[in-house]
Amino acid sequence: MHTKGTCCCSFEDYKLTTEWLLNQTSHRPKVAVICGSGLGLLADGAANKQTFKYQDIPHFPVSTVPGHEGRLVFGMIEDTPCVFMQGHFHLYEGYSLCQVTFPVRIFKLMGVELMLVTNASGGICPDFKVGDIMIIKDHINLPGFAGQHPLCGPNDERFGIRFPSMSDAHSKDLRGLVLDVGVELGCSDFIREGVYCMVSGPNFETIAEARMLQVLGCDSVGMSMVPEVTVAKHCGLRVLGLSLITNKVSLDYSREEKVNHEEVLEICKMRAEVLQKIVTKLITRCQQQSINTH
Numbered sequence: 173m174h175t176k177g178t179c180c181c182s183f184e185d186y187k188l189t190t191e192w193l194l195n196q197t198s199h200r201p202k203v204a205v206i207c208g209s210g211l212g213l214l215a216d217g218a219a220n221k222q223t224f225k226y227q228d229i230p231h232f233p234v235s236t237v238p239g240h241e242g243r244l245v246f247g248m249i250e251d252t253p254c255v256f257m258q259g260h261f262h263l264y265e266g267y268s269l270c271q272v273t274f275p276v277r278i279f280k281l282m283g284v285e286l287m288l289v290t291n292a293s294g295g296i297c298p299d300f301k302v303g304d305i306m307i308i309k310d311h312i313n314l315p316g317f318a319g320q321h322p323l324c325g326p327n328d329e330r331f332g333i334r335f336p337s338m339s340d341a342h343s344k345d346l347r348g349l350v351l352d353v354g355v356e357l358g359c360s361d362f363i364r365e366g367v368y369c370m371v372s373g374p375n376f377e378t379i380a381e382a383r384m385l386q387v388l389g390c391d392s393v394g395m396s397m398v399p400e401v402t403v404a405k406h407c408g409l410r411v412l413g414l415s416l417i418t419n420k421v422s423l424d425y426s427r428e429e430k431v432n433h434e435e436v437l438e439i440c441k442m443r444a445e446v447l448q449k450i451v452t453k454l455i456t457r458c459q460q461q462s463i464n465t466h
């Protein structure tokens with residue numbers, strides 16, 4: 173399982189990792205939060221924390237990208253038991269999509285009902301500003317169009333059906349709730365909604381590629397999240413994605429600025445605190461309204 177580039181997770185692998193974790197912790201999470209680049213501190217608000225390094229968890233891939241700590245943190249947000257992934261996995265690291273999405277099925281087997289995904293992305297929509305938080309309304313699975321899809325291969329009915337619908341991948345109720353939370357926290361002026369496109373990376377877009385994505389209806393672009401959301405939806409989890417706009421994607425040949433990962437991490441640092449408040453309030457509101465259950 174630690175070998176890169178192979179698609180090799182059996183039901184027994186998922187079960188073994190789940191049982192190992194459940195034997196090591198008394199936490200029984202209902203909500204999973206995947207923290208994107210530079211956003212690991214979303215776990216800081218949790219109480220009663222118990223932390224595992226990815227390298228110590230059987231079958232877990234390890235993080236290789238700066239800004240991804242590589243730790244699984246269990247903890248309570250008020251009365252809700254949660255698990256946070258401080259760092260997630262990418263195709264460009266050399267992992268198969270089976271490895272990239274491995275934790276999602278562990279969450280399912282542990283009893284998680286709701287998955288929140290955060291990430292960093294480049295803004296394509298001309299109205300977006302650096303620092304905006306985009307509620308993901310929908311996504312485009314560009315690698316999936318070329319056969320790089322986490323559900324390719326034999327379907328395991330214990331997780332979900334062969335041909336799952338993705339037309340409601342991103343929960344409408346939860347998207348509405350983020351808008352309400354934004355008003356309560358006084359930050360609705362930088363909360364947006366839009367379509368996220370996944371590319372494999374690791375290079376940032378050429379101008380021609382960025383223009384193509386704009387024509388396709390993409391509001392932002394990044395290198396993650398879509399495989400995890402697809403696998404989560406396949407196995408019946410509710411999903412909400414929040415993408416921090418860390419840079420404006422160049423659509424113009426006369427523009428001199430070039431994006432880099434350090435700048436991405438800098439913007440994440442600037443907005444992590446407010447994102448943490450949104451995530452915490454959202455989880456609390458879900459608990460109050462019991463909308464994290466089906």
Ligand SMILES: O=P(O)(O)O[C@H]1O[C@H](CO)[C@@H](O)[C@H]1O
Pocket residue numbers: 207208209237262290291292293373394395396397432433436
């Ligand atoms: O999607 P996350 O991992 O948050 O980060 C985004 O930022 C990194 C590039 O700077 C890439 O990993 C891209 O996907």
Ligand SMILES: Nc1nc2[nH]cnc2c(=O)[nH]1
Pocket residue numbers: 292293294295371373375376377393394395418419420421431436
């Ligand atoms: N592909 C891509 N990923 C990003 N992650 C953060 N910014 C960007 C971007 O501009 N393009």
